[in-house]
Amino acid sequence: MNVQKITDNPLGLAEAILDDIKSSKEDGVLKCVQCGMCTSTCPAAKHSNYNPRDIVERVLQGDESLIEDEEIWNCFYCYTCHSTCPVGNSVCEINQILKQFAITKGLADDKLYEYLGFADSYYNSAIGAIPSRFYPEIKEDVEGWWEFREHLGEIRDELGLDSLTPPRDVIDEVSLVLTNCGFKERIDKIRENYEADSR
Template identity: 65%
Template sequence: MSSQQKISDSPINFAEKIIEDVKNSKDEGVLKCVQCGMCTSICPAARHSDYNPRDIIERVLEGDESILADDNIWNCFYCYTCHSVCPVGNSVCEVNQILKQMAIENKIGYDKLYEYMGFADSYFNAAIGAIPEIFFKDIDRDVPGWWDFRLHLDEIRNELELDPPLMPSKETIDEVSKILTITGFKDKIEKIRASQEDYK
């Protein structure tokens, strides 16, 4: 365990810091983890990457702060499947969100945010979530036929007699953009983009 970085002489302090975070809704579920592995067995990210929810909690309980620099924490996309099956009420999904925020606060994870800026732009400019183009090639590789499906989506919807894809009205988009500006979302996007130069 010599390669681990401890935040203090007491490893449990790291877990308690996570439990106290406003994004953690599961009280002391982190401390109740029995390492059963149910979270990992059902996690979609664990099936397609080295991300391991059980390992995340184990490292948190050991006070291993080096996890903040582990690329694997960025493979969780918050499907909340682990959250729904944990027998002791833990939520690795929420823990992961907190770990990412801690990484960003420590200027460890800013470089990881750039790939996701397309999501932010979509929320701000169209009031909806859309898959950024940067991910298209990977999705088409992992999901055979996805690109062809995307290209012919309108035709498929017509064949199924579905309404055309509904886009928010300009009024809605303007309202969402205003909310995202007032709450500081736009400023945060600009700050992240400005920081990009520091990581080149």
């Protein structure tokens, strides 16, 4: 394997991870003893080539090519690795940070594009909603889901529940916050980059 280093310091990548705002700051990554407990219990490792122990080893080697590795996207943050690690390391936390590095470098637009429907829902409706592009698969996989979804308004009415959609002033306020914090600009850039690359 050709190890690509961020700096001459072999712990440069590990230190960048520890310095990240999402890091729990307990130095777990530096305490890793490569026992493999994380890999032995990881659901993603059972169904893909993803290997949490290998992720940490490469971080400790300062291998920046990890940021471009497809395998980091197989982690879905179940935190099983964290719950079994004898030194309190959290490979899923490391993956969240590595993915953010990839996103910041513009290396993950193709990974995020399919999920922009979630972002659009937050921005346009102030709620999280399943993007319509996923409906056919859910309809096939979850018996009764489509019928439930079609009649959700009626069910809520029968239960005396308000509309699922927040009032317009709430939506406008959430949209303003998401614009001011850079969220809207970021999702627009991801969409623009992906669509430009797809042409």
